[in-house]
Amino acid sequence: MSLSPSSLLILLLSITAVSYLIGLAIDLLELSSTRTELPPEVTAFYDPEKYAQSVRYHREHGRFSLWTGALGFVASFLMLLTGGFGWLDHQLRYWVTGDLPLALAFFGVLALASDLLGTPFQWYSTFVIEARYGFNKTTARTFWLDKFKGYALGALIGGAMMAAMWWLIAWAGDQFWIWFGLVAAGVMLVLQLVYTSWLLPLFNKLTPLADGPLKTAIEAFATRAQFPVQHILVMDGSRRSSKANAFFSGFGRSKKIVLYDTLIEKHTTDELVAILAHEVGHYKKRHIVSGYILSVVQVFFMLFILAQMLHSETLSLALGAGEVAMHVNLIAFAILISPLSGVLGIWMNALSRRHEFEADAWARHHFSGAALASALKRLSVESLSELYPHPAYVWLHYSHPPLLARLQALEEG
Ligand SMILES: [Zn+2]
The missing domain is CATH 3.30.2010.10 (Metalloproteases ("zincins"), catalytic domain)
Structure with missing residues (x-):
């Protein structure tokens, strides 16, 4: 990379600011576009009072998300601007020796700090906003227990992944990304296989x-x-x-x-079978296998780019570190790659929405379109889902098509 550390820092700050502003603009479009009249397809399911409540829920949630988004943006922007990442690296070097322990401490501190910053907001969202609309069934005890289980799981999985990566870098040098990609593909496969047997029972009965x-x-x-x-x-x-x-x-x-x-x-028995038929449709149309393959390709691609950046002195210096540090470069990599991963995310969402239509069509053909339509309406009422999301918001965020589009497709076939 031929950029100087200071111009690289400007690039990092610009990427952070521009992607925040794009997200913000689309959020504001969404907040201002909410329509309140009820479409005829769902009048039998939504009572007007409940729909008005749904619109209020979305507005309140949307406005709240603006604050958490702004806080996250300001925190990362300031960390970059003041060389906070390099400063943290420098402080930790007094206490921790060895590349791997240093990297673990570095990400441990950052993860903990950002979670602590976010906790009051999660609390407010769960116990004030969701509770106000009757969603929340969590007790304070469950909230904290989940958090600590999440920490333990994150430390275990994150720590193991990082140890594997550092070990592979020492062992395979510049080719590490191939090996790490293979390990990641294996882990993703195993997680998919044991998710319901091992992981879900930790959190649910x-x-x-x-x-x-x-x-x-x-x-x-x-x-x-x-x-x-x-x-x-x-x-x-x-x-x-x-x-x-x-x-x-x-x-x-x-x-x-x-x-x-x-x-x-x-739900009625027919509606439940229709919901399952939709899930089976995903399987029959090979969405799960193709989703897995796409994720693996994406992981290999990202790792290849990471391999080109991991040892760059310019990146470490741009983030305020005094010397090359792979863990500091990981942060720079995450920011530099974000425009690309953003575009990939939009593409994956579009693909996922297409898959939802295909799974709906499969369920309609092999079970019942009417039962699925009524299940979708009921699900939409229960989750107070948005009936008229702004197209730009759907384009950026929605992995599932909006309800009215799905109902229309079920009717037209
Ligand atoms: Zn689906």
């Missing part, structure tokens, strides 16, 4: 679905759709939030379907 009409209907559908299911589980999602959800995980024959108890409570 999973019990097998009891015999009854629902189980019979799901099994009949699974047989007809030639979808091998090993277990159907119910998750006590109601302990945290009344927002409903369903998914399955695992590959091959070890697939498990997980339904939130809140989902079962609120």
Whole structure:
């Protein structure tokens, strides 16, 4: 890289500011575009009072997010401007020796500091805003327990990934990115496989679905759709939030379907099967496999670029460090890559929205479009989802198409 540290710092600051301003502009468009009249497709499900409440929820949540976004931006901008990352590196060198312990301490401190900064906001969002609209079922105890479990898990997974990376860099030199990509691909595969067996039970209680009409209907559908299911589980999602959800995980024959108890409570058997049919549609259309392959390609690509930046002295100096430090360069890499990862994210969201339409179409063809439409309306009412999101906001943020677009596609076929 031929840039001087000071021009590189200007580039880093500009990227941070421009991407914040683009996000802010789109947020403001979204906040100002909310329409309040109720579309005829959903009048049977939404009562006007509830919809008005939904609009208020979105406005309040949106305005609150403006503050957390601004705080995050100011914090990272100031850290860059004042050489805070280099300063932290310098301080830690008095206490910690060795490349890996230094890197672990560096990211440990940064993660802890940014989480502490964000905690009052998470608290307010959960216990004030969500509670006001009846979403929150979390107690203070669960809030803190989740946080500490999250810390432990983050330290374990983050620490292991970083140790693996540092070890691979020492062992494989400039070729480390190939090896690290292979390790990451393996870890992602294992996580996908053990997510419901190992990770979910840490945070939630999973019990097998009891015999009854629902189980019979799901099994009949699974047989007809030639979808091998090993277990159907119910998750006590109601302990945290009344927002409903369903998914399955695992590959091959070890697939498990997980339904939130809140989902079962609120939907008819046909609607529940239709929701599962949508999920099975993702599987049949190979969205899960192609999503995995895309993520792996993305990881390799990012690692290749990282390998070109990791030992750059200019990057470390630009962030205020006195000498080359790989962990400081990781921060610079994250910022420099963000325009590219932003574009990739927009593309992945567009792909994901297309996949949602395909899964809906599959469910319509193999089960029932009407049952899925009514399930989607009910889900949308329960989560108070936005009926008229601004197109720019959908383009940037939505991994799922807005409700009205999905209903229209289900009707037209
Ligand atoms: Zn889907």
